[in-house]
Amino acid sequence: MAVTPPPDWQRVPGASRAHLLVNAAQNDNSPNEKPPGRFKKFLSKPLVWALALVLGAIGAFVTNYVTKSLETVVVEATTDPILLYDVHQLEPVSRDESGFVVPGSHSDLEAVEWDPGFGSAENGGIPTASWVHEQGGTSAGWGTWEVVLEATRETEITIVDIRPENIECADPASGTLFIFGSQGGEAPMQLGTTIDAAHPEFKALPEDWNLLPDSDPDQTLTTFPAYGDTTQLSLAPGDQEVVRFFAHAASQSCTWDVALEYATGGEYQTVMLSPTGENAFALAALLPPEAYETVVIPYNYCADYLGHAVSGEEAARILAELYSSNALVDCA
Structure with a gap:
């Protein structure tokens, strides 16, 4: 049995045209199946297919644009x-x-x-x-x-x-x-x-x-x-x-x-x-001076203007004298 093309056949792209031909042939060879519902009939209209293709193309464009924009932001944030x-x-x-x-x-x-x-x-x-x-x-x-x-x-x-x-x-x-x-x-x-x-x-x-x-x-x-x-x-x-x-x-x-x-x-x-x-x-x-093994007293704390490495206990004595007298201390 010959397949009757749908109206406005020239407006349907080749890939969708082939899809419609296959579906029509299957419907003609299955006489015992229930007739398609209104929704299926709606989907079979060429205008619907054309609109779907347009929306799909727009979606692909938007996705690609957003992806490239995000990639640009990441590159700028890491390289600039x-x-x-x-x-x-x-x-x-x-x-x-x-x-x-x-x-x-x-x-x-x-x-x-x-x-x-x-x-x-x-x-x-x-x-x-x-x-x-x-x-x-x-x-x-x-x-x-x-x-x-x-x-x-x-x-x-x-x-x-x-x-x-x-x-x-x-x-x-x-x-x-x-x-x-x-x-x-x-x-x-x-x-x-x-x-x-x-x-x-x-x-x-x-x-x-x-x-x-x-x-x-x-x-x-x-x-x-x-x-x-x-x-x-x-x-x-x-x-x-x-x-x-x-x-x-x-x-x-x-x-x-x-x-x-x-x-x-x-x-x-x-x-x-x-x-x-x-x-x-x-x-x-x-820590308190006596908690350290060694304390290096700076030269500007000592009367001889030399730095001295002393024990923690000796450092505690030197610092106490320094703060109480407000004068340089004998650190030797």
């Missing part, structure tokens, strides 16, 4: 970052009651790698951060990091939140303590936190905060406004800004990252600062 940064731990930290702690006893000052900008083995200066890191040590008491931020896109970036994240703490380290004296320093923006507090957050610090006498630094930090409450950092395209981070460990040894949440072009994104090696965010709480 919006915010560049560089982290460097400062030597020395800008605060009294701070220093480096290194496992074991290091009473032989000649074996220490000293920072040429601050002293040498002869005058008991400051060990380099790289040497401390190689020995498995870290900053103690207070730590200071300087972060340089740079905007790379053509729109302004506003840092809306800066917070410590991924904080991990343990018992404070002991061994050899290298004490630092107070050092000054200024930066366009200074932020501070007690990293082992119950809910650490970065506070906006006044320029001279590190020079203020302070018997309870953690309590003092709570009196300053949190970052974002009174000020936010904005970077115009191509701008560089410096932020100095101060951290205090009251009772534990901690490591952490710093999350910077920023807004640009109406969108919010977060970049995680996770430096490694000697510039890592790592800090140990200061």
Whole structure:
């Protein structure tokens, strides 16, 4: 039996035409089957098939466009970052009651790698951060990091939140303590936190905060406004800004990252600062001097202007005399 083509046959594409021919032949060869329902008859109309093909083509185009757009966003985010940064731990930290702690006893000052900008083995200066890191040590008491931020896109970036994240703490380290004296320093923006507090957050610090006498630094930090409450950092395209981070460990040894949440072009994104090696965010709480095997007293604490490696018990005596007399002490 010949198959009768449906109306408007020329409007149906070849692939669909063949499909209709097969279906028609099957229907003609199956006289005992029930006649097709209204829905099947509707689907057999050539206009429906043409509309389905058009909608399918539109769907394929939209899917391909969205996929390529998402791929472009991913490539831009990974190969063309919006915010560049560089982290460097400062030597020395800008605060009294701070220093480096290194496992074991290091009473032989000649074996220490000293920072040429601050002293040498002869005058008991400051060990380099790289040497401390190689020995498995870290900053103690207070730590200071300087972060340089740079905007790379053509729109302004506003840092809306800066917070410590991924904080991990343990018992404070002991061994050899290298004490630092107070050092000054200024930066366009200074932020501070007690990293082992119950809910650490970065506070906006006044320029001279590190020079203020302070018997309870953690309590003092709570009196300053949190970052974002009174000020936010904005970077115009191509701008560089410096932020100095101060951290205090009251009772534990901690490591952490710093999350910077920023807004640009109406969108919010977060970049995680996770430096490694000697510039890592790592800090140990200061123990009482007698808890250390060795304490290296800095030259500017001693009457002979020489650094001295002494026992923890002797360091406790020297420091007590220094603070009570407010004068240089006989450290020999």
